[in-house]
Amino acid sequence: MPAYSFLDFTGTLAGPFGSLDLSAQSAAAAEEGIEIDMTEDKSSMIIGAGGAGQHNLHGTRAGRVTIHLLKVSPVNAKLLQLYKLQTTNTAVYHGRNTLTLGNVASGDFYTCLRGAFVKLPKNSYSKSGPALDWMLDFIVIDPNLGVNGLDQPLI
Template sequence: MGTYSFQNVSASINGPGGVFSIGYGSDTADEGISVAFVEDKSTMTIGSDGGGMHSLHAGKAGTITVRLLKTSPVNKQLTDLYRFQTSSPANHGQNLIRVVDTVRGDVVIAQQCAFRKMSDNNWAKVGNVLEWVFDCISIDEKLG
């Protein structure tokens, strides 16, 4: 299929203190949702004689960034969730984030996710985009 639309992207966060949608219909900004891994999966080492070796790394850690319009009601939900989860270590780092493109078949499941920090914010002539960054211990991504 050669067509993509954010309309087909559903995303949710599930953790101590709340479960709600963060995908299409959440007043997501043009920049949307992004997934980034924190380390390479492999390291190549070349010896002095020209021979080589690959080292496969087990890590699956990464970040998920959700960008919302200033006026999105999801900002309040995320603020409340952030306050609850950072009030006690018992609630921290337990989010499950799921992103699915229902037409293309893309699926991202991120586990043991924690808020990196409260979203930066400003008040100006033009409303801004709030970025919520989550540090995730394990991300499994399958592109359809």
């Protein structure tokens, strides 16, 4: 039976002013890890007064990626530097990040294109150190799930 481990996860954020390794071994990710969430529904349905209906397919592939890092992760300082630099000039730097994520054991891979930082993460100082949640919006998220996803017939 297949097994899952976050230790098999790899990730790289690349954009203006540099790239960052977000792999499990280097990023000090919080327990929540990294989340990928599509922004909009891919389909909607309309039902008419007489009961007939239609499905509408939407062309969106946009989504949000949230990177949960431990407060003590050195990647926080690097993300902050990228955030500051990329939010200085919208014409040149904003919305030009590429994020690649993958898990070699499960065969899951994501390519996220034309991304921008949403805002600075919420930060607090308390008894237990927080996780910092870095959010980036991407215009295109292209997913591939599973090791057999591409080489097996659909039916």
